[in-house]
Amino acid sequence: MDDKNNLFKEFQSVLKNPIMIEGIEQYLSDWRGVFEGKVKFVVFPSTTEEVSKILKLANKNNIPIVPQGGNTGLCGGATPDNSGNSILINFTKLNNIRNIDLLGNTVTVEAGCILENVLNIVQEKDRIFPINLAAKGSCTIGGNLATNAGGINVLKYGSTRDLVLGIEAVLPNGEVINNLNSLHKDNTGYALHKLLVGSEGTLAIITAATIRIFKKPKASISCFIKVKDIDKSIETLHMLQSLVGNNIEAFEIMSKPILEIVHKQFPKISKPFAAIPELSLLVEFTTTSELDLNIDDTGETIFQNKIINVMSHLIENNLIDDAVISQSEHQNKELWEIRENANIAQMQEGFQLKLDLSIPIENMSKFWKETSEELKKKHTEVKICSFGHLGDGNLHYNLMDEDKSKGYVYKNQSALKELVYKKIKKFNGSFSAEHGIGQLKIKELKKYKDQNLLNLMRTIKNSVDPKNILNPGKLFT
Numbered sequence: 001m002d003d004k005n006n007l008f009k010e011f012q013s014v015l016k017n018p019i020m021i022e023g024i025e026q027y028l029s030d031w032r033g034v035f036e037g038k039v040k041f042v043v044f045p046s047t048t049e050e051v052s053k054i055l056k057l058a059n060k061n062n063i064p065i066v067p068q069g070g071n072t073g074l075c076g077g078a079t080p081d082n083s084g085n086s087i088l089i090n091f092t093k094l095n096n097i098r099n100i101d102l103l104g105n106t107v108t109v110e111a112g113c114i115l116e117n118v119l120n121i122v123q124e125k126d127r128i129f130p131i132n133l134a135a136k137g138s139c140t141i142g143g144n145l146a147t148n149a150g151g152i153n154v155l156k157y158g159s160t161r162d163l164v165l166g167i168e169a170v171l172p173n174g175e176v177i178n179n180l181n182s183l184h185k186d187n188t189g190y191a192l193h194k195l196l197v198g199s200e201g202t203l204a205i206i207t208a209a210t211i212r213i214f215k216k217p218k219a220s221i222s223c224f225i226k227v228k229d230i231d232k233s234i235e236t237l238h239m240l241q242s243l244v245g246n247n248i249e250a251f252e253i254m255s256k257p258i259l260e261i262v263h264k265q266f267p268k269i270s271k272p273f274a275a276i277p278e279l280s281l282l283v284e285f286t287t288t289s290e291l292d293l294n295i296d297d298t299g300e301t302i303f304q305n306k307i308i309n310v311m312s313h314l315i316e317n318n319l320i321d322d323a324v325i326s327q328s329e330h331q332n333k334e335l336w337e338i339r340e341n342a343n344i345a346q347m348q349e350g351f352q353l354k355l356d357l358s359i360p361i362e363n364m365s366k367f368w369k370e371t372s373e374e375l376k377k378k379h380t381e382v383k384i385c386s387f388g389h390l391g392d393g394n395l396h397y398n399l400m401d402e403d404k405s406k407g408y409v410y411k412n413q414s415a416l417k418e419l420v421y422k423k424i425k426k427f428n429g430s431f432s433a434e435h436g437i438g439q440l441k442i443k444e445l446k447k448y449k450d451q452n453l454l455n456l457m458r459t460i461k462n463s464v465d466p467k468n469i470l471n472p473g474k475l476f477t
């Protein structure tokens with residue numbers, strides 16, 4: 001007890017905010033309730049200097065550190081193990097926006113900023129922050145960076161890694177690396193800021209980052225589209241890219257089973273079509289041009305008519321069956337509510353085998369058909385609830401029970417995973433497109449990652465963190 005007390009005092013002496021020992025349950029399990037752990041205590045640094053001091057103490061005392069932002073990660077990356085030996089650093093108090101550069105179009109934010117707050121603040125400056133995901137109300141910039149979060153805007157702006165220009169981080173020995181530059185060109189050696197993005201808290205603690213922002217669109221129109229099959233969906237993507245490529249902000253797909261679950265769990269969300277289509281696309285178009293807002297002789301804006309014409313063209317060319325086009329910001333929001341509630345609805349519905357995969361677009365149709373045919377043949381009890389960011393090749397390919405009472409998916413998870421992962425490999429895809437590895441997919445990483453690459457990852461980890469104090473048990477065993 002004395003040792004624990006001394007440790008507590010030592011850490012508290014370098015921190016402004018009180019350390020928590022009790023009432024910390026919310027920090028000890030993951031968003032899905034799959035992983036649970038224990039810690040000595042939870043600390044809430046509010047400056048980079050404090051983070052540095054914490055790591056110096058942890059390094060000196062050989063204490064593992066578990067970094068945590070909003071705790072919305074889906075792979076157990078922010079959940080401690082059961083030993084109770086580690087200290088959890090929660091970053092939500094390290095939350096300043098340090099700078100918004102409206103000429104260079106960058107924002108410098110601290111790791112604990114809640115994504116939604118950054119989205120709103122940047123929006124007030126007539127810009128948009130291009131990282132956007134359904135967990136925006138709770139997830140933090142540090143978590144977005146550490147997991148290289150994707151989301152709905154990757155098709156247009158790229159993933160978090162593509163958007164980061166500079167990073168400030170603290171190494172396991174407490175040294176601060178300041179690489180907070182906003183340069184688009186800087187070939188002075190390794191792009192270490194890119195390496196830290198997606199490193200899941202295993203190489204360094206990210207304390208701040210400089211990220212690109214973009215001119216805020218003047219108008220946004222969303223279309224909920226009924227489409228026959230995956231081939232037509234991909235043809236629609238290509239056609240839209242050639243007709244209005246610069247206007248496509250997001251391109252999402254949703255299968256019938258996932259829509260049924262969303263409308264069952266959230267009956268107040270209105271259905272775009274009376275009968276739920278087999279396959280739907282949700283596409284958002286935006287424009288940054290004032291000229292597009294001019295009203296033409298039909299009484300609509302030029303932009304509205306452009307999208308109406310594009311949808312008509314898709315119907316005439318037999319690519320899509322029907323489309324609901326939003327007429328107002330409110331309708332836009334309503335359509336997106338369907339997509340944004342997909343994860344939560346599924347969690348409320350019951351057990352799901354969550355698979356977060358990406359497939360090259362050229363192989364997507366073959367993957368989609370072959371995998372569903374084989375699943376249906378070998379596992380008749382399984383329902384494929386697929387949805388996600390088709391525009392960038394990322395599907396949330398979640399498997400659920402046709403009949404919940406049988407618990408078939410839970411009992412057969414290994415076989416189901418194996419079947420899908422083999423197909424992913426066959427079609428040159430990735431078994432973790434945007435959620436990372438955490439503790440959930442360590443075995444898969446070992447099995448499916450190129451062995452030389454994996455060895456190089458281990459070598460980097462061992463040289464940066466020789467005592468393995470940063471987020472042990474994540475990425476590697």
Ligand SMILES: Cc1cc2nc3c(=O)[nH]c(=O)nc-3n(C[C@H](O)[C@H](O)[C@H](O)COP(=O)(O)OP(=O)(O)OC[C@H]3O[C@@H](n4cnc5c(N)ncnc54)[C@H](O)[C@@H]3O)c2cc1C
Pocket residue numbers: 031066067068069070071072073074076077078091111132133134135138139140141142143144145146147148149150151152200201202204205206207343344434435438471474
């Ligand atoms: C409803 C819902 C929808 C989602 N949609 C998407 C989506 O569309 N796209 C997507 O990519 N993800 C999505 N996710 C997953 C999750 O929201 C993201 O991974 C998010 O980026 C995690 O942020 P967080 O702050 O909650 O991180 P946490 O869960 O707290 O941590 C995630 C990982 O980052 C590490 N970490 C956190 N902060 C730091 C730091 N400052 N320095 C170093 N390491 C750190 C943690 O140790 C852990 O390994 C979704 C999750 C939910 C619940």
